[in-house]
Amino acid sequence: MSRSNDAGHFFQTSSALATTERKDAKAKNKHGNPIRLPSKILAVVHGGNEGAVYIAEAAGDVRRVVLETSEMKRIAPPAPAPLTSLTVSAATGTLYAGCWDKHIYNTSVDRRNPSATNIPKLVNGHTDFVKCLLATTLSGHPILLSGSADAQIIVWDLATGKPLHKLKGHTKAVQDLAIDPLSLPEGSAEPAESFVLFTASSDREIRQWHISLASAYEVSESLDKPILAHETSVYRLRFDSDGDLWTASADKTAKHLVRSRDWEADTVLQHPDFVRDVVFAEQAGLVVTACRDEEVRVWDASSGDLVCVYSGHFEEVTGLVLVGGGKRVVSVSIDCTVRQWSLEKGEMARYIEEARKEAEDGSVAGQDGAEEGKSSMLTAEEEAELAELLEED
Template identity: 50%
Template structure:
């Protein structure tokens, strides 16, 4: 009888071996026209000057600019020796920032790719970064695993404010778009934490006292992502396996919950098509009807957890710790075609709701049979 000769197999359970084999098999799919990079991708951001490019933050400590049409790496920003968790740009697009596991925020000149100022103050990983203009001054806002949010002056690196309130680490930051329209003398910042809370902070220019409100607690556990839609309502993604819409006019109460089989890592809204798109730890990218909350289609292709989404026109860009970038079309004809092709791949028994016929072999017997079938001897 054929036996595995791979040394590592002796230290893995049957379940872990099967999972490794499943991922290895799935990794060969070409769904979403994958662009393969060198390490896990932890965050994605749009190129502020070129709609055909994106920036990604990698676990290898690099930021890369990738041309989506060709997969070409057009710029690499180096320096950190620890994973980069997040990426953003200065309002004029001349600087790129990345939060790092080394407890700092790195910055580079976009044109020269040379490292610029490092922003220090956190005592644990930096998990999220965002940049904005406040009363004529560019400010960088970072959230850390130390449960603190720091507001820096971009030009000087000075810490203008330290925002406290969360009991556990910060997962994401988002600026309320309504504050940009109504009052340029302050920013309204929303923060999501591992303590399940979403908090609001009013940030004035310069240094000074800050005000916060009672936290929003619409989720059962960690909130990973925040996204404001065109109505300035707040969409959230959580480890409680839901994405929710928190309605501004209803005191930020949830009026829609999208149920998932695993942690929801990101959420974006495609206004033109009326779609909500979510990224899940189960490797899938899902498209939901925004009005009804019904699942319309699931894009399958990633073979590890999906870590981020980006909308570029009618294209959803997804990134994953499988080190690939994938693109999915939301154009009506192409989305409908993708749904039809997905349904055709289902077996008749699945479509009729009948149970699949289970193998009479044990898992070990199936594996040994597969080895025998592939044995050239």
């Protein structure tokens, strides 16, 4: 029996039809110089230099995308399931990708590094979706940290491919990992022998862990009293240079948590839907957020005032990365596009004026003839599972 993923072959409400028509129209816009890929984009990281990014796709591919030329290259054989997270180990010249199938895949991205030619596989790890990854070093030794929907955090020895430590404390999926910069040696050329890891989860808790090669454990302060800054899932943790935290949450806010005030929020950025990502452009004094409502928002970090709303994506925005020395931000979405937005005042002002004129004309933003987004490569069942994964764990 044949199957169809075409929404037009199924009963739809008037509201669903209106949403489909709106997205079909918006898909034609050229805002942010869209680079179109074959499937939904679930994660993005720097691509080895300021002119490129690595992206993870729902179709299981990892690609390197050159932003200026739109050139893209698949850098590894496709995984058998959607890839949810990426990180690059500078120590080994290796890119790691977390997957729905519970595995972590790796591929060399630095052929000049001899150690990148013989990369051990990471085995005997998680029992559910891998949600987040972070590569770093301890005592000069390359390690990888991974978080999963199984609520575990694993510290991996990248030289052997074996787990060093398995940490349990969260009760739901681990969504993000961030190293406390104030736990690292300040102004020292010596490698860190330990650090404090902050973790975010769907259980809304932010927890802290002491990590070294010899041991790993939850710090007593976190064990007794985890940080509870949000009402529900916390998706992203970003430290600033002062060691304070910017967070993104499914409670429709991004927050600035101040360390000296016991992680009290002094800035709360309200959104109409889940906030998927947040980045802090420190030199510009701006915060950028990615929202499930398809928009990329730019805020004044000091006042919390909204500076600019970049409208171009026509599906949920899933990730952000700063490029160009913090003068631009790259956004990715399940609409299968990579887009770039300026964080310079003059460019933002020009975009706001163009958007105003388009609204006055009653036209769809940028509706001047780009090809429509390509259809998903997932089955109907996988589409439903992806939607559930993006909603909640």
